[in-house]
Structures are given as structure tokens and as C-alpha cells.
Amino acid sequence: MRGLQTHIIDLNRQDSLQLLRIQNNLHSLALAMRDMVEGSEPYPLESWKMQFDRIRIDLEDALGVEARINTGVEKAGSAEAVRRRSVAVLELHRPDVRAGPRGERGGSAGP
Numbered sequence: 001m002r003g004l005q006t007h008i009i010d011l012n013r014q015d016s017l018q019l020l021r022i023q024n025n026l027h028s029l030a031l032a033m034r035d036m037v038e039g040s041e042p043y044p045l046e047s048w049k050m051q052f053d054r055i056r057i058d059l060e061d062a063l064g065v066e067a068r069i070n071t072g073v074e075k076a077g078s079a080e081a082v083r084r085r086s087v088a089v090l091e092l093h094r095p096d097v098r099a100g101p102r103g104e105r106g107g108s109a110g111p
Helices: 002-038 045-069 078-093
Strands: none
Touching: 002 045
16 A cells, blocks of 8 residues: 555655656747847847757657556546647747748847
8 A cells, every 4th residue: 555655755856856846848949938028138030940940849759758647546637638739839839830921930039
């Protein structure tokens, strides 16, 4: 019985850490998008690509770990809901979704 309790506590701890990681990535994405749109930084839009790529890679990894943790331990569909919402955010990184007719956004975030 004690082994089962320890296992469940460990799974819950890992799950909580991954959810915090996902939340942190989404928050970082929101802050970067805000900075990009406000134009407070004098960088062209293309210069934000590395930051968004880093966030996307870490978010994809966190979602993968979260899926492995929740394999066989479904919580009333919560893991699937997190995955669906996060995939929607990741779709913003697809070139055919975010780009204009020539695959470029053009312009800059600065004045």
C-alpha cells in the first residue's frame, strides 16, 4: 500500500512540474508576443524567430513528457484538453498559418 501511495505522489509531483513548465512556456510566449506587437524593441519581426523557436521546442518537449506521465492515468480528459489547447498555440508557428502570400510578414516591430 505504501508503495502505491509513493508512486501516486511521485506521478502527481511530476505532473504538476510539467504543467508549471507548460504554463511558463505559454506565459513566455505571451510576453514575447506583447513585446513584439508593442514595438518597444527595435528589432525586425524575423529577429523574434529564435525566441519563438526555443519556446516552441520546450513546449513540445513538455507536452511529450506530460503525455508520457498521463499514459494510463487519464484525469477526466484534462491531459487531452491541455494537449489540444497547446497544439493550437503551436499552430501559430506553422509558416502557412502565420505567413503572408510570399511566406513573409515583412515590416518591423520597431518604429
